[in-house]
Amino acid sequence: MIKTQGLCHVYQPGSPFEKHAIEDISLHIQKGEFVGIIGHTGSGKSTLIQHFNALEMPTSGKVYVDGVDTSAPKADLRLIRRKVGLVFQYPEHQFMEETVRKDIAFGPSNLRLSQRDIEECVLEAAAMVGLRPELLDKSPFDLSGGEKRRAAIAGVLAMRPGVLVLDEPTAGLDPAGRDELLTRIKEMHENGLTVVLVSHSMEDIAKTAQRIIVLNEGRIAMDGSTAYVFSHADELGAMGLSVPQVSVVMALLRKQGVSIPDAVYTVDQAKRVIIGLYNKAHKE
């Protein structure tokens, strides 16, 4: 679906503010994957994902979306942006219409669909993020924080992208709003959407992603399954990142001699393992 080769991006080249944001990034995201991207502040996560839908162009290297080179002169950028839906950080800061319905319809109407198709896209997207239909005729500015965030994500989903890329979708939400949103995103993935999730929260990534790409100072530091990445707590620590708290607890238990399988990093998994151990101990 998305492939990059030796991708580099330099901001403001030639000025005193020149900044090599990402360097030599080669990755391949396949259809149906759920990829988490983690990295320290300023490691280039947002820069990287903006290349996925051709909002930023590589300074050198290539990005291919469905085999199409985004920097080719005749590449259809709007088609690429439709295929790869990108949700920015704090997307609710960008509401522009007086009702939620119209705001969600912004994307589909840019595709010049018929009124009926637009309406269908809007309702479908609202349902995907779990936005109650009666909220659609409210002003987006009157929604709660979690609802705002979901409405903004619906605005991107309404274009029916094949890949959904989210930049810190849970930032600034309360725990309930967070869980609800993550559950929704997971559901979408189960229904066939390819998802790329950028997050600072290891817990969020642990709950959702199958594969993790770790960025450090603009380069890929690790790329592997969730279990693989979270088993390298020391390397992550050296980059200023941590593993999920549950992993830490499990590692400590392992050190105490308790036999705990690998790849336990969410509360749910830990619960199951501990109950299993308890039951076993009871029987004996």
Add this chain to the structure above:
Amino acid sequence: MLKDITLGQYYPGNSPVHRMDPRLKILLTVLYATLLFFIKGFLGYGVVFIFTVGVIGLAGIPVPYVVRGLRPLFFVIVFTAAINIFMTPGRTAFRLFDTPIAATHEGIYMAVYMVLRLSFLVVGTSVLTLTSSPVALTDGLERLLGPFKKIGVPAHEIAMMMSIAIRFIPTLMEETQKIIKAQKARGADFESGNIFRRAKALTPILVPLFMGAFRRADELALAMESRCYNGGENRTRLKQMHMTLSDCLSAAIAALVLAAAVTVGYMGIL
């Protein structure tokens, strides 16, 4: 395009121009901007050109970097030039596609002047903001307006408003860029179509931009209040301003050069 606006941006450095007392710098900029409109003849502009390039060089800022600041104003400049060329009465130089709209010799002459003035005005004033941090600028301005406090001029408040405005130009530019990107990600098309369609595509940017500006203003007011900010009475400064001898000397030289630029025109040397 938007990120090219250098007006209002600070270019960190430690050159003599950076270190100069902001009060003097502001006064010189005002003098520069005013004299620009009194200069007659191209020799005068030649002097201004050498002076401007010299100051930029002394400040250690690449000249192309400053000139890039003109790009967003390209349309304004072209428009002004066109108006001047075609609207000034005088001897006809040529006609536009055989229409009654005629360019005059006087108009062309005026247009060249206007373009020069506008360009120097933008470049010259950006040198002030490029080489002075917003804090230095406000302090300087406040001190300059100090004597007028007696007749009720709210010097501190004016200075504060100006510095906030200057401080937020780059932030708003960044914000605009971000909103454009977010809308592009949702299929908005800013690049194709005629000028009317493109202008229409820009309107949805305004709502989030204003909402953002209001949000920022609220946050800023809150932050200032929670640090007990209450206007200019009895405030002391972190950095005291010192006008050194070399400051005064360089200011005097600059003023002389600018005065020379004006006088060469009146002495009738070209």
